[in-house]
Amino acid sequence: MSDSLSLSHPTGILNGSIKLPASKSEANRALIISALSGQESQLHNLSEANDTQLLQRLLKSDAETIDAEDAGTVMRFLTAYYAITGQQKTLTGTERMCQRPIKVLVEALRELGASIDYQGEEGYPPLKIGAFTGSGQKHLKVRSDISSQFISALLMIAPLLPEGLELELEGKIGSRPYIEMTLSLMQHFGVAANFEGNTISVAHQKYKSAEFTVESDWSAASYWYSLVALAKEADITLLGLKEYSFQGDRAIVDIMYRLGVYTEFTAEGVRLLKKEHERHLSLDFSDCPDLAQTIVALCTALGVHVDMTGLESLRIKETDRIQALQIEVLSMNSSLQEITPGVFHLEPGILHKDNLSFRTYQDHRMAMAFAPLALLGPVTIQEPSVVRKSYPRFWEDLEKVGFEIITN
Numbered sequence: 234m235s236d237s238l239s240l241s242h243p244t245g246i247l248n249g250s251i252k253l254p255a256s257k258s259e260a261n262r263a264l265i266i267s268a269l270s271g272q273e274s275q276l277h278n279l280s281e282a283n284d285t286q287l288l289q290r291l292l293k294s295d296a297e298t299i300d301a302e303d304a305g306t307v308m309r310f311l312t313a314y315y316a317i318t319g320q321q322k323t324l325t326g327t328e329r330m331c332q333r334p335i336k337v338l339v340e341a342l343r344e345l346g347a348s349i350d351y352q353g354e355e356g357y358p359p360l361k362i363g364a365f366t367g368s369g370q371k372h373l374k375v376r377s378d379i380s381s382q383f384i385s386a387l388l389m390i391a392p393l394l395p396e397g398l399e400l401e402l403e404g405k406i407g408s409r410p411y412i413e414m415t416l417s418l419m420q421h422f423g424v425a426a427n428f429e430g431n432t433i434s435v436a437h438q439k440y441k442s443a444e445f446t447v448e449s450d451w452s453a454a455s456y457w458y459s460l461v462a463l464a465k466e467a468d469i470t471l472l473g474l475k476e477y478s479f480q481g482d483r484a485i486v487d488i489m490y491r492l493g494v495y496t497e498f499t500a501e502g503v504r505l506l507k508k509e510h511e512r513h514l515s516l517d518f519s520d521c522p523d524l525a526q527t528i529v530a531l532c533t534a535l536g537v538h539v540d541m542t543g544l545e546s547l548r549i550k551e552t553d554r555i556q557a558l559q560i561e562v563l564s565m566n567s568s569l570q571e572i573t574p575g576v577f578h579l580e581p582g583i584l585h586k587d588n589l590s591f592r593t594y595q596d597h598r599m600a601m602a603f604a605p606l607a608l609l610g611p612v613t614i615q616e617p618s619v620v621r622k623s624y625p626r627f628w629e630d631l632e633k634v635g636f637e638i639i640t641n
C-alpha cells in the first residue's frame with residue numbers, strides 16, 4: 234500500500250453491518266496451546282491479523298532463525314514454547330521488537346531449566362534458545378507490572394512441567410484480563426488452574442484436544458464505537474461479538490456509553506446507536522491498555538476532558554504510545570500531560586478540522602484510533618498499511634460504510 238491515504242465521508246451518516254476480524258489474542262493462545270497439546274484441535278475463525286497468520290507459519294517452520302516481526306505475543310509465547318520443547322532457535326524481530334523488554338520472561342524460564350542467551354543487548358531480543366534441562370523448581374516470583382504476556386507465556390507451558398508451576402506475581406498486575414483469558418483458554422483445552430490472591434497454581438496435566446471458535450475482536454470494535462460517536466447519524470452492527478467475552482477490551486461498552494454510544498446486544502453481535510456524551514471522564518486503563526489510543530483520539534475530537542491512569546505499559550508497545558499520542562494531539566491544539574506521576578490529563582483545545590494529518594509510528598492502533606476523525610473533515614493517515622497487524626481489512630470496511638479513500 235501507499236505511503237499515505239486521504240479519508241473523507243460525504244454525509245457523516247453511517248449505516249451497515251461489519252464482520253470484525255477475530256481476536257489475535259485468543260487465536261494466538263489457541264495456537265500455542267494446540268501445539269503444546271501434541272494433538273490436532275479444530276480451531277475455527279482464526280484471525281486474519283498478521284500476528285496470527287505469522288504465528289501459524291512460524292509454528293510449522295523448521296528454520297533455525299525465527300522472525301517474530303512486530304508481534305509481542307508471538308515473541309513472548311514462542312520464547313516459552315521453544316524453551317520448554319527444547320528447540321534450538323534464534324528468535325528475533327523488528328528493530329522495535331528488539332527494544333521491547335523480555336528479561337522477566339527469560340529469567341523465569343532460566344530458573345525452570347531453559348537455556349537462553351541474549352544475542353544483542355541484555356534483557357532484549359534477539360534470543361538464542363537451547364536445550365531444556367528441567368530444574369525441578371516449582372515456585373517462581375515474577376514481576377507482573379511490565380507485560381502480562383510474560384505471565385501468559387509461562388502459564389501456557391506450566392502443565393508440561395513435571396512439578397507444575399506456582400507463579401507468585403510481584404507488583405501491580407497490569408493487563409490482568411489477558412492473564413484471565415489465558416487461564417480460560419487453558420481450561421477450554423482441559424487444564425485447570427487456581428488464581429488466588431497474587432498466586433497462580435497449575436499442576437502437571439495434559440492438554441486435551443478441543444474445538445474452539447475465536448471470537449470477534451473487541452479491540453477492533455473500539456474504532457467502530459469512535460466512528461459512531463463522531464457520526465451525524467449512525468446505526469452500525471458489529472458481527473460476532475459476545476456479551477460475555479474472554480476479552481478485557483469488552484470494557485469499551487461501558488466507556489463508550491459515557492462517550493455517546495449505546496450498545497444493544499443481539500443474537501448476531503452488537504448494534505451501536507448514538508446518545509449524549511459526558512464532558513469530563515476519569516479512566517483507568519490498567520486492564521485495557523489497547524483502548525487508550527481510541528479514547529484519546531475520540532475525546533480530543535469531542536472536546537472531552539479526561540484524566541487517565543494505568544498507561545505505564547504504553548511506553549513499551551509497538552511504539553512509545555504516550556509520546557506518539559502527545560505529538561498527535563498537540564497537532565490538534567490539544568495537550569496530553571502527566572500532571573502527577575502516573576496521572577495523565579487530556580486537555581482538548583479548539584480543533585481546526587481542515588486537513589488533519591496523522592503519523593502512525595509503525596503502530597496499527599495509531600492509524601485506527603485517528604481515522605474516525607475523518608467524519609469531521611478530510612484526514613490524511615501516514616503509512617496506512619500498519620493496520621495489517623490486527624485488522625488488515627480496516628480500510629475496506631470503512632469504504633463499505635461510505636468513506637472515500639484516495640491512496641497517495
Ligand SMILES: O=C(O)C1=C[C@@H](OP(=O)(O)O)[C@@H](O)[C@H](O)C1
Nearest residue numbers: 258306380381382408411523546
Ligand atoms: O496477551 C495479549 O494477547 C496481549 C496483552 C497486552 O499486552 P501487555 O500485557 O504487554 O500489556 C495487550 O496490550 C496486547 O495487545 C495483547
Ligand SMILES: C=C(OP(=O)(O)O)C(=O)O
Nearest residue numbers: 303304305306523550551
Ligand atoms: C500491544 C499490542 O500487541 P503486542 O504487544 O502483542 O505486539 C497491540 O496489539 O496493541
